Every structure is written in structure tokens, then in C-alpha cells.
Amino acid sequence: MAGLALDGSNPDVRLLYEINGLAKAAPAWFDRIMEFVGEYGIMLGMVLVVLWCWWSVRRRGTAEDAVSAVAGIVWAPLAAGIALLVNIPIRGFVERQRPFREHTGLEVLVEGKNDFSFVSDHATMAMALAVGLFVVNRKFGVAAIALALLEGFCRVYMGVHYPTDVIGGLALGTAVALLLSPLAMMLLTPLAGAVSRSDRLGGLVRSRRVPTGAGSTGRPGTIGIPEPCPGAVCGDGEKGLAA
Structure with missing residues (x-):
């Protein structure tokens, strides 16, 4: 399927030239920024968002919520990896060349895309x-x-993808993440629960929120069982447990 419609009347090609034309009109320093953002910066930002989400769900949620949420967060990068694997045969089947190989006059910000x-x-x-x-x-x-979405725009701006390449990627990533999510959560949630009970790795999963009524130790993720009153008279008038 290498012979996809690539003539000038193709709206995909017209949109490519319109978006990439912004790169031709922009100053060189701005193109360098867009090159870094589109190639590395946004993906680094995605990693930071994932880490921030992991920190947030452990800080605010209950123990059960934290286990389920961490399992979902683990699924997100796994879904990305699976989607990339699914894309390998798709690319080999379609065999669509990079736009700068089929069209002249494009401002290509990243070389070596073969x-x-x-x-x-x-x-x-x-x-x-x-x-x-x-x-x-x-x-x-x-x-x-x-x-x-910004990543997709940058790929067209940089002259290395057609708009439909980006739309296809967004659709593929969405489909993999949603369709395989039930099976993934079925497998990952018990695994996250087991990790939460581990002495060494449990802190990666356990909620950091101290439940109401927890003991004075303030250990995050512990069940709120009040400590006994050693050697003293408790509020109900009965003798507390011996120390």
C-alpha cells in the first residue's frame, strides 16, 4: 500500500504543507525548540505527569484506591509499549514513506528518519x-x-509525518489502552496488592494518607486501630492493657 494518494489535491498533503509552513516562517531558534519538544520534550513531560499522578493518588486515596490506581498507572506505560509493538506490522503492511521523501519544499527539522x-x-x-x-x-x-495532541502537531510541524500518520497513532494508542484495560487491570490489581504488602516495595503502592483514628505512630496506610492505654484507666472506666 505504498501508493497512497500523495498528489497535491490530497487534503492530507495540503494540511501537511500548511502546518509545516509554520516552521519555514518561524525563526531558527523557535524551530530548534520545537525540534526538541517534538522529539524528546513532550515524552519527558509525559513521564513527569505519570510520576505526579502516582504520587497524588497515593497521597489522597484510601489503601484500596491506591492499589487500584497504581495498577492503572502501571498499565499506562505498558499500554504504550504494546501499542508500539502493534504498530510494527502496521508500518510494514502500509509501507508509507516519510513525507519529505515524496514531496519537495518541506522544512525538515529532524534528519535521519528512514x-x-x-x-x-x-x-x-x-x-x-x-x-x-x-x-x-x-x-x-x-x-x-x-x-x-501537542506531540501530534509537532510531528507534522517538524515535517516527519503526515497528519493522518498522527491521527492513526492517536487512534491506535487509544484503542490499545482502552480495549486491553479490563484484562490488564484484572492481572495488575492483584499484583499491586501483593506488592503493597511487601516490606521493601510496599511503599510504592501503599496509600500515604493516614486514616482517621490511626494510632500515634502515624504510619501511612495502616488501619486506624486506637492504641491501648497501658497502665491507665481508659475512658470507659476499665483498666487498660498492661504495658
Whole structure:
């Protein structure tokens, strides 16, 4: 399917030239920023959003909520990895060349892109991460989806993808993250629960919120059982447990 419609009447090509034309009109320093943002910066931002979401759900949620949420957060990068694997045969089947190989006059900000164009790996990975986070937490998910859309725009701006490459990547990432989510959560939630009971790794999963009525030790994630009154008379008038 290498012979996709690539003539000038194709709206995909027209939109490519319009968006990439912004790069031609922009100053060189701005293009360098867009190059870094589109190639590395947004993906680094996605990692920070994932980590922030992990920290937030452990700080605010209950013990049960934390286990489920952490399982969902673990699924987000796994979904991105699976989506990239699914994209390998898609690229080999479609065999769409990069736009700068088929069209002249494009401002290409990243050299050395010799693999096939459809679908965009960056858009696929970013949207799979974003949708995975949205299932866990809408606030962080919306922020991540905004970053994924910006990633798609940057790939076209940089002249390395057609708009439909990006749309295909966004759709693929969404489909993998949503369709496989029930099975993934079925497997990951018990695993996260087991990790939460571990002395060494439990802190990665356990809620940091101290339940109401917890003892004076203030240990995060512990059940709120009041401590006995050693050697003293308790409030109900009965003798407390001996120390």
C-alpha cells in the first residue's frame, strides 16, 4: 500500500504543507525548540505527569484506591509499549514513506528518519499513556491528552509525518489502552496488592494518607486501630492493657 494518494489535491498533503509552513516562517531558534519538544520534550513531560499522578493518588486515596490506581498507572506505560509493538506490522503492511521523501519544499527539522511513516510512534505512545492515565485520574489524564495532541502537531510541524500518520497513532494508542484495560487491570490489581504488602516495595503502592483514628505512630496506610492505654484507666472506666 505504498501508493497512497500523495498528489497535491490530497487534503492530507495540503494540511501537511500548511502546518509545516509554520516552521519555514518561524525563526531558527523557535524551530530548534520545537525540534526538541517534538522529539524528546513532550515524552519527558509525559513521564513527569505519570510520576505526579502516582504520587497524588497515593497521597489522597484510601489503601484500596491506591492499589487500584497504581495498577492503572502501571498499565499506562505498558499500554504504550504494546501499542508500539502493534504498530510494527502496521508500518510494514502500509509501507508509507516519510513525507519529505515524496514531496519537495518541506522544512525538515529532524534528519535521519528512514523508517516508514504510518503510523506515528510518538503519537501512538503519547496517546496510549494519556488514555491509560485518564482511566485512573481524569485531571492528569486530560493534561496528558493535551500533551499527546501537542506531540501530534509537532510531528507534522517538524515535517516527519503526515497528519493522518498522527491521527492513526492517536487512534491506535487509544484503542490499545482502552480495549486491553479490563484484562490488564484484572492481572495488575492483584499484583499491586501483593506488592503493597511487601516490606521493601510496599511503599510504592501503599496509600500515604493516614486514616482517621490511626494510632500515634502515624504510619501511612495502616488501619486506624486506637492504641491501648497501658497502665491507665481508659475512658470507659476499665483498666487498660498492661504495658
